[in-house]
Amino acid sequence: MSAQKNVVVREKIDKMSSEVVDTNPYSRLMALKRMGIVDNYENIRNYTVAVVGVGGVGSVTAEMLTRCGIGRLILFDYDKVELANMNRLFFQPHQSGLSKVEAAAETLKHINPDVDIMTYNMNITTVDNFELFTKILTTSNLSNGPVDLVLSCVDNFEARFAINSACNEFNLSWFESGVSENAVSGHIQFIIPGETACFACAPPLIVASNIDEKTLKRDGVCAASLPTTMGIIAGFLVQNTLKHLLQFGQVTNYLGYSALTDFFPTMSLKPNPSCDDNQCRLRQKEYAAKPKPEVAVEAKEEDQPFHEDNEWGISLVDESVEVKDNKINVAEGVTLAYTVPKQESVEECEEATSSNKEISLDELMAQMKQI
Template sequence: MNRLFFQPHQAGLSKVQAAEHTLRNINPDVVFETHNYNITTVDNFSHFMDRISNGGLEEGKPIDLVLSCVDNFEARMAINTACNELGQIWMESGVSENAVSGHIQLISPGETACFACAPPLVVAANIDERTLKKDGVCAASLPTTMGVVAGILVQNVLKYLLGFGTVSYYLGYNAMQDFFPTMAMKANPQCSDAHCRRQQQEYQKKAAENPKQEVVEVEEEVVHEDNEWGIELVAEVTEEELQAASGPKPDLPEGITLAYTLPQEKDGDGSGETVEETEQSLEELMAQMRKM
């Protein structure tokens, strides 16, 4: 937040206030509701859950999606607990301590693994994360990494809310190797969160009542009443014929293909012959062509 939103003239403002001012200047048509508090306390957690349940654009309606951009496990677990209890779909994101990798994750209570289903060691072992100190950890995060992860998160949000493309359940980013791992992880039946286990039971019940049916698409035969131009379909060119008519193919990395290759020159049929050079001008050549 400090590196993506905060501006020098906003010194003295809280992160929440600075973010609202910056975003409001970008798009004044967006309605903002800010709360500058710690969601892990009892009172604030209750209010946080209330805003998830009743904070939609229409008063009393739940919100569509929760985005988690917090920087510690305690806050993530609080969001996870609230969303599990309410059955609220949310997206979790983060940047690693080495500042050169990050991830986004779509969490659908009962369907996919929640944050407590496969917790990091610091959470599973009940270790206070503030006591952790690791050698080689970057003291300051890179705004470029944060910008990449934030962009991936927003792209996934747009696909989810607008219903296009493939929504990623988990998408990582490793800047050192330019690697983007992706996967989907099912919920853990032995999850430590009781609300997660309850959501799993409800999801399985709904899935049993409404099984997904495979849609088989049947191609309709195209019938042309007339064929004025005599157009007809012929067999496709085989790979061997295409190879024979194409030039040599260079070695390319996996996933890259050629759009075309230069045909090989054939000896003896004149196809490889070239026009001899001449000192005649273009106008003189054009005059000769007219006389032919």
Template sequence: MAGEGRQLAPMSAEVVDSNPYSRLMALQRMGVVEDYESIRSKTVAIVGMGGVGSVAAEMLTRCGIGRLLMYDYDSVELANMNRLFFRPEQCGLTKTEAAAQTLSGINPDVALEPFTMNVTSVSGFEAFKASLCHGSSQQSRVDLVLSCVDNYEARLSVNQACLELNQGWMESGVSEDAVSGHIQTLVPGRDACFACVPPLVVASGIDERTLKREGVCAASLPTTMGIVAGLLVQNALKHLLSFGQVTGYLGYSSLKDFFPRMDIKPNPGCANALCRQRQAE
């Protein structure tokens, strides 16, 4: 895997043009983050390498994340070119393969583990859970899961896996009309799980199961995708490096520049029995 098995030099705070980490280490020098270099010991899994997930992966790679697991079963096509990250010559490659190719060129220090799988299938779900514990390199379990999928069933699969593993995760989404989105933090037992109350239902009363309709082409704006990815990764960095305030739920409506924010507590009557069990622990 790209970046794996190499002895990395310490992140230097030296302010020179040849140091790729100088501006990141400045966060430590300015007192924003206590130990920025600890990011190299962190592992993040990104499920869904589309418009939000691929950009989030690039941001984490540029931030110097230690290990990045990437999941998707789809391939790059020309219809993806209105978004950020992928390039026309990558059409036909799986999204995880194309992402690993691009990201290894951006920062070879990052250990990249691409998984081409569908987490909603029975075999894919079990393989997904196993990889969250060890990855493909039999290393330690992940520190955080970022869900960047675009359908209800995949979100429920990520939710179930994280409940079973007692794994904290962050969920994200962009609306079908491409003008709004959200991020949400979900720590089993402490926060609402996805089955307690899906975030788009919280924000607008929309049944999310209707958002991916057969024959309907969802709109896609790279601006909205980039904003949601930035909010997601910023929240992930705060969680991983213990600085600032980690957001429970943050919505984004571009038409009115509206950012609703709230904390969503677990539902004691959640339909998911494992969620109720985590609440009782």
């Protein structure tokens, strides 16, 4: 009976293959071509994506990319699989004790053996490992050049800043992602060096949780561990990765998710001209020097507006937000991860210094006596 079922399944697969020429039988992107969304979904095989952090979001992200038939997948992490990780959508109990990248590669190769998987069990924030990390990012695509995209799925600021520094230095586009400690909100943010705000331009953007964080702190409990939230954020991340690589739809600049209110805040963020990262400022100058495509404007017969009346007060506005001196008005439902204290400008410091020099010691002592 089972043999007959296998024959039927094989016949269905052969029929499907005759309808759409598919040289990548493990890819799950045929629908994009059938629906006319992309010209050739198999182009996904030409791209290399690096996933940094193979935890709750990163492991599911790696699985989705593998099922989509990505050409090469590079995984970075330095943790081991524990039984506490079994609330994820990916790891299995028998993998406990293995490094996360080793366990991930083992599973992913069974899902799609056509994907070239490279693994690095390393902490990218150390000095030596950071140099190796940047070398891998710049020399490991299918043509021995830089990777096509970097996906940050880490859970700490130190690793995010390391990724930000590497991508700014070598002009690599990347997605930052995260899930809140209360596990009911998360976000993704697309960062193009020089064109959009980098991770150092302003305090990171997070989704407002509307919940008391103090009630979440429990010893021995990993708060950010809902497989639903992590799966949703991973889906956002891979969906926009596909749009960026295969060039269809509109890639989001920032997309948040709040499970408590089913709210999805979006916004775009311009780079900060006074960013602390000097490589970011350099990329901004390079981007500003690039010739911008001209926007075609149709000639009008009359200078009068097409609609003489605007009863509803409709207007077109620019949703992008400019960052200046770490001051930013964020979109509704989004907040800053922390507040940066105001820094005095060079002129203010020089003025304060010069004014102090004009006061003599006798005058200063006289002022002290009056206090």
